[in-house]
Amino acid sequence: MENEKTNFRIIFIVINTVVLIALFLGASYVGYQYYLSQINLNIAKQELSGAKKMYQAKIALLETALGQKNIENVGLNQTLTSEQNKNNLFESQIQAIGGTVGTLTKLSQTDKELLQKYSKVYFLNENYIPQNLMVINPSYVYNKSKLQQFHTSAYPYLVQMMEAATSTNPLLVISAYRSFGEQASLKANYLVTYGTGANKFSADQGFSEHELGTTVDLTTPKLGAGFTKFDTTTAYAWLNENAYKYGFIISYPKQNTYFQYEPWHWRFVGIELSAKLHSSNQFFYDLPQREIDSYLVSIF
Numbered sequence: 001m002e003n004e005k006t007n008f009r010i011i012f013i014v015i016n017t018v019v020l021i022a023l024f025l026g027a028s029y030v031g032y033q034y035y036l037s038q039i040n041l042n043i044a045k046q047e048l049s050g051a052k053k054m055y056q057a058k059i060a061l062l063e064t065a066l067g068q069k070n071i072e073n074v075g076l077n078q079t080l081t082s083e084q085n086k087n088n089l090f091e092s093q094i095q096a097i098g099g100t101v102g103t104l105t106k107l108s109q110t111d112k113e114l115l116q117k118y119s120k121v122y123f124l125n126e127n128y129i130p131q132n133l134m135v136i137n138p139s140y141v142y143n144k145s146k147l148q149q150f151h152t153s154a155y156p157y158l159v160q161m162m163e164a165a166t167s168t169n170p171l172l173v174i175s176a177y178r179s180f181g182e183q184a185s186l187k188a189n190y191l192v193t194y195g196t197g198a199n200k201f202s203a204d205q206g207f208s209e210h211e212l213g214t215t216v217d218l219t220t221p222k223l224g225a226g227f228t229k230f231d232t233t234t235a236y237a238w239l240n241e242n243a244y245k246y247g248f249i250i251s252y253p254k255q256n257t258y259f260q261y262e263p264w265h266w267r268f269v270g271i272e273l274s275a276k277l278h279s280s281n282q283f284f285y286d287l288p289q290r291e292i293d294s295y296l297v298s299i300f
């Protein structure tokens with residue numbers, strides 16, 4: 001009985017000891033694993049921190065590179081803008097040259113006689129004929145049985161003026177283009193009828209603006225062929241106020257020093273020049289020829 005108790009104690013002690021040892025070993029193992037996991041965690045932390053530093057450094061490098069690229073971009077943009085400015089300048093220079101060439105071409109093709117003043121020292125050649133002539137619509141002509149011709153390029157301006165006058169002060173063309181030969185025979189007839197007195201109202205051939213094809217003698221339906229009294233009509237007053245809008249001027253106004261007063265005689269010189277003459281209250285023959293010539297390019 002005593003032995004059994006002793007054996008039982010021994011077994012109990014052994015079991016306890018084994019359990020204690022097992023517990024101790026278990027605890028040690030857990031502790032060791034914990035210790036290992038802490039080490040691993042630290043290593044991982046260090047690695048992460050290293051990676052973080054590396055990425056931060058990389059980001060800093062990229063930012064620096066980006067900054068440089070931005071600076072380069074600004075530089076490139078500036079270069080681009082300056083190149084574009086150069087191109088624009090070049091383009092405008094080409095346009096200016098094109099414009100000048102256009103102006104010169106137009107000038108070379110425009111009849112210089114159209115804006116000439118006619119005097120004893122400057123007159124038209126007997127072979128002169130206008131570039132283009134067309135028949136004036138008979139509804140604008142006093143004597144319907146006689147065809148009247150006018151310069152083709154100036155004709156639309158004549159039509160506009162005749163139409164504008166129609167409602168209040170209707171006008172009719174008595175005479176328009178006259179050739180050198182026609183002017184010569186007209187003058188000869190006048191000389192037979194009026195003697196040397198005809199010199200006052202009919203120009204010698206070569207000196208008449210009618211040979212240009214851009215000049216008309218006007219009357220009214222009421223006045224008809226008696227156009228020498230044209231300046232007593234309201235149509236004449238209307239022309240003085242409005243003809244310039246269509247490019248027409250009175251060549252020989254009252255008290256001019258060039259030729260007899262011809263209120264019926266109107267010459268096309270282009271809207272720019274007629275407007276200038278109207279606004280400055282000057283007459284065509286009072287301007288220097290050099291100044292008149294500067295309007296040739298804008299006559300049509």
Ligand SMILES: [Zn+2]
Pocket residue numbers: 210215216217262264265266
């Ligand atoms: Zn005339």
